[in-house]
Structure formats: structure tokens, C-alpha cells
Amino acid sequence: xxxxxxxxxxxxxxxxxxxxxxxxxxxxxxxxxxxxxxxxxxxxxxxxxxxxxxxxxxxxxxxxxxxxxxxxxxxxxxxxxxxxxxxxxxxxxxxxxxxxxxxxxxxxxxxxxxxxxxxxxxxxxxxxxxxxxxxxxxxxxxxxxxxxxxxxxxxxxxxxxxxxxxxxxxxxxxxxxxxxxxxxxxxxxxxxxxxxxxxxxxxxxxxxxxxxxxxxxxxxxxxxxxxxxxxxxxxxxxxxxxxxxxxxxxxxxxxxxxxxxxxxxxxxxxxxxxxxxxxxxxxxxxxxxxxxxxxxxxxxxxxxxxxxxxxxxxxxxxxxxx
Numbered sequence: 001x002x003x004x005x006x007x008x009x010x011x012x013x014x015x016x017x018x019x020x021x022x023x024x025x026x027x028x029x030x031x032x033x034x035x036x037x038x039x040x041x042x043x044x045x046x047x048x049x050x051x052x053x054x055x056x057x058x059x060x061x062x063x064x065x066x067x068x069x070x071x072x073x074x075x076x077x078x079x080x081x082x083x084x085x086x087x088x089x090x091x092x093x094x095x096x097x098x099x100x101x102x103x104x105x106x107x108x109x110x111x112x113x114x115x116x117x118x119x120x121x122x123x124x125x126x127x128x129x130x131x132x133x134x135x136x137x138x139x140x141x142x143x144x145x146x147x148x149x150x151x152x153x154x155x156x157x158x159x160x161x162x163x164x165x166x167x168x169x170x171x172x173x174x175x176x177x178x179x180x181x182x183x184x185x186x187x188x189x190x191x192x193x194x195x196x197x198x199x200x201x202x203x204x205x206x207x208x209x210x211x212x213x214x215x216x217x218x219x220x221x222x223x224x225x226x227x228x229x230x231x232x233x234x235x236x237x238x239x240x241x242x243x244x245x246x247x248x249x250x251x252x253x254x255x256x257x258x259x260x261x262x263x264x265x266x267x268x269x270x271x272x273x274x275x276x277x278x279x280x281x282x283x284x285x286x287x288x289x290x291x292x293x294x295x296x297x298x299x300x301x302x303x304x305x306x307x308x309x310x311x312x313x314x315x316x317x318x319x320x321x322x
Contacts, residue, residue, distance in 0.1 A: 045206065
């Protein structure tokens, strides 16, 4: 009998301590893991969000870039972290919705190892080429590629990224032969494209737009169904001979599975409020991104629908499993 009372007291004490920690949240710095290198489109947005979130929480929110394996490395780190609200994830379309169809085995379960908090933003990709490539339209690029089968290269932010799938979908639609050059993130892909080491890249719009405006890159088209309000002079692929062509990257905030409800509520409220401020909306829209918000439940449903959608695209394009 004494043994059971002792175990009950231990359980009640642990529950009390856990509840007290949740009530005091946050009492120290919060780590926001971005599973890709710095300077990519998602990284740019999460850094802006983290700055505002730090002001609201009264604690530092530190961005920690942990790249590798198409976002799987950083995403696994968060899946294995304590569910105490001090480790957050930049939830990304690749590791949470696409990679299950690209990789034979993932080191985490996208649907059960995380607590989705809220969507944050989405942005189209933009087809950009090095200025030395003698093309200024999608039609001219396709014509050039057909005269040089297997000679033009395209960068990607890694296998399974929307930058990869956009290019593969474009290849299949236009019936051209391009060589894939995968990188460990969008920032590195942009650096090599600017240096002329690759021919083209379906970059995130926020990542590439500054380089287009400085004329270090030439933009041919965006992958949204209509033109972006941030760069209305750039046509959409859908109006350039590829009707219905659409590919967008989305990001959100998530935590390890089992996050306490009051911490989840706090983080969702703060993130949603930040993303709805005129300052944040204007900042993202000017960069070519669309601010998004959701309830945790809506985010879960969205991840499930995106997983099904991209599984079909992976099958249709015949991308090899990693």
C-alpha cells in the first residue's frame, strides 16, 4: 500500500512541476529551428517572425539553422526535443508533406511527431537564369534547351524541395532534358547561379527577388497561377504556355508532439497576431510572400491534404526515391 502511495505522490509531484513550468512559460530563450541554411525564403520570414515573437514573449527567440537531407535533419532534431515550448520548428512543405514520397524512410513521422501551431506564409517559386544565358522568356529557354539536350543545368534547394519538383514538372511539361544539381539549401543554390555555375533555378520568390532587382539574375516566370503583386512585371508560367502550372512553398510553426495546451494556445495567439499586423503583412507581401494563419487543427488538416497532393506529383514526374 505504501508503495502505491509513494508512486502516486511521485506522479502528482511530476504533474505539478510540469504544470508550473507551463504556467511560467517562457522563462528562458526559445530556439526556432530552421531545417535549411540561412538566406532561403523561409529563413528570411522566420527571422522576421522570431524578432517580433521575442518582443511579445519577453525572451530571446534564437534562429538555429540545421540543414541536411532535404530538411530532414533539422526536422528530426525538433521531433526528438522535449515538448516544453523551448524548441520550435519552421515547419516546411518538404520535410512535412513531400519527403514521405521522396525518401524510403524518414527519421520521424510527419503526422504524429509534431504539434502544428500555425501556418505562417506561402510563396511561389520564380524561374531565374544567369544573365549570360541568351534567353528572356520561357519560350526562348525551352527552344534553347531543345538544341542542347542534357547540357543546361538547374539548381535546387535539395531533393524533394518545391524548387526540385517545380523544375521536374517543368521538364515533363516542356519535354526538355535538364541536368539536376542539388544543393543543401536555397541560399547556396542562388550563390552558384549568380556565379554562373548553373544555368537556372526555380528559386523561392523572397530569396531571388533582390537579385532580380539588382540585375544579377534574370527572371522568366513565377509559379503562382497569376502574377505576384510584388513583381507584376514577371509573367506566370500558367500564362506562358503552361496552363494550370502552380507550385508554392509554405512554412509554419510547429513543436514536438505533446506540447502543453496552454503553451500551444499562447504560441498560436502570438504568431497569428504577429502575422496579421499591417507591418508584417506589408513586409512579406513586398518580398513576394503571402502571410498565412491558422488554428492548430486547420494546420494538421492542411499538412494531410498537401501530403496527398504532392505524392501524386512525385508519382507523375517519376522522381527517384532517395
